[in-house]
Structure formats: C-alpha cells, structure tokens
Amino acid sequence: MRFLFIWWISLPIYLFSQSIELLCKKFDSLNTLIRDQKIDTAIAKNIFRNLITSIKEQTKHLPYASEWIFPIQGYSPKYIGGRNGEGYIPQDYDYFTGNNHKAHPAHDIFIYDLNQDCLDDVKKQYVNVLSITEGVVVACAKEWDTTSTLRGGIYVWIYSPSEEALFYYAHLNTIQVDIGTVVHSGKVLGTVGRTGLNAYKKRSPTHLHLSMLSVKDNLPVPQNPYAKLCRAKCVP
Ligand SMILES: [Zn+2]
Numbered sequence: 001m002r003f004l005f006i007w008w009i010s011l012p013i014y015l016f017s018q019s020i021e022l023l024c025k026k027f028d029s030l031n032t033l034i035r036d037q038k039i040d041t042a043i044a045k046n047i048f049r050n051l052i053t054s055i056k057e058q059t060k061h062l063p064y065a066s067e068w069i070f071p072i073q074g075y076s077p078k079y080i081g082g083r084n085g086e087g088y089i090p091q092d093y094d095y096f097t098g099n100n101h102k103a104h105p106a107h108d109i110f111i112y113d114l115n116q117d118c119l120d121d122v123k124k125q126y127v128n129v130l131s132i133t134e135g136v137v138v139a140c141a142k143e144w145d146t147t148s149t150l151r152g153g154i155y156v157w158i159y160s161p162s163e164e165a166l167f168y169y170a171h172l173n174t175i176q177v178d179i180g181t182v183v184h185s186g187k188v189l190g191t192v193g194r195t196g197l198n199a200y201k202k203r204s205p206t207h208l209h210l211s212m213l214s215v216k217d218n219l220p221v222p223q224n225p226y227a228k229l230c231r232a233k234c235v236p
C-alpha cells in the first residue's frame with residue numbers, strides 16, 4: 001500500500017502539468033508518510049523537490065498583501081511565548097524526521113483559557129486562527145483522538161508563494177479549510193485547540209504552535225518569523 005502511495009505521488013510529476021488540487025493532495029500524502037516515518041528520506045526529498053517546484057509554479061500569480069496578519073484573532077504579539085520569542089529553537093530540526101523531530105522551530109502563541117475548554121475566558125467564544133499570508137493549503141489533518149501519539153494534532157500546512165515558505169499551524173480545535181483551498185491573508189483556517197500528544201496534557205496552556213519553513217533549493221529550512229509577527233496587523 002505504502003509503495004502504491006509513493007508511486008502515485010512521484011511518478012506523473014514529470015509527465016504533465018497537474019491541477020493545484022491534485023498537487024496539494026500529493027503533497028499531503030507525502031507529508032503524512034514523512035510525519036509517520038514511512039518513507040525513505042532520500043526518496044522523500046526527491047518527491048518534495050518536485051512537488052514544491054510544481055506548487056510554486058502554479059501559485060506564483062496569487063495576489064498577496066504587503067502586510068502580515070497576526071495568526072490569532074483578538075490577540076497580539078505579546079501573547080507569543082518566551083521572552084522576546086525565546087521559545088524558538090531551530091537547532092537540529094529536520095522536517096524529514098517527521099513526528100520524531102527534535103527542537104522547536106516554532107512560536108507558541110497562548111490564549112486566555114484557564115479552564116482548558118478552548119473558549120476564550122473573557123469572550124466565551126472559540127478563537128479564530130488566521131492565515132498570516134496568502135497561499136494554498138498543501139496538507140492538513142482534520143481529526144485527532146486522545147490515544148494518538150501524533151504531536152501536531154489537528155493542523156494546517158500552507159504554502160505561501162510571496163514568502164516562498166510553508167507555514168504550519170498546529171494543535172487546532174477544528175479546521176475550516178481543505179487540501180487545495182486557496183486562501184488570502186486573514187482567512188479563518190480554524191480555531192485554537194489542544195490537540196496533539198503534549199498540547200492535550202493538563203500542564204500545557206492552550207496555544208497555537210506556529211512554524212515557518214522557507215523553501216531553499218526546493219527543501220524546507222526553518223525560518224524565524226518573530227520580527228515579522230511583531231509587525232503583523234492584528235485583527236480585533
Ligand atoms: Zn510549540
């Protein structure tokens with residue numbers, strides 16, 4: 001089954017141009033194989049390079065805004081964990097090690113949720129996760145259950161052509177987009193949640209885990225978005 005999957009995501013790339021939806025479905029399949037450590041790294045890198053090249057080509061004309069949108073509605077950069085963004089630790093991170101990855105090439109952004117019900121304690125409402133930039137949903141997980149050992153829980157990966165980067169939004173409660181959905185900056189992706197092996201635990205305050213991976217030489221490399229997040233436009 002796994003090999004059929006690998007055949008499906010790799011073979012036809014060279015043969016004809018494919019729709020963006022199909023490319024994104026293939027990217028999602030690849031991302032899942034990498035996440036679950038079910039694909040050889042060299043093969044995965046090869047397929048990644050080919051897919052991302054095609055996705056880049058197909059999305060290069062997407063309109064984009066000059067300003068970033070802060071990814072949690074009603075919140076601001078002061079809710080980013082760690083003093084001055086010190087929660088960002090990219091050393092030894094490798095996307096291709098999947099769920100087993102080391103380090104934390106990410107910022108955790110916390111919401112007011114003392115009773116851990118995913119509702120904002122003041123507004124008594126779920127809190128929207130917004131797309132920072134324009135882009136296309138290249139991978140997502142819509143479900144997660146408490147017996148799963150997956151760390152990301154319910155997540156969305158977006159490829160942004162203007163940034164030439166992948167953005168990863170994890171631990172969501174629900175998501176409102178699908179693989180292949182084209183989004184503008186500020187688009188509601190879902191709501192902040194507590195899904196994922198560690199995010200679900202009592203000791204973890206409710207937060208969004210946000211990563212940015214620049215695509216350099218067609219491979220993903222962690223990029224610290226802290227400075228740009230601090231200048232992002234906040235949506236009330
Ligand atoms: Zn995190």
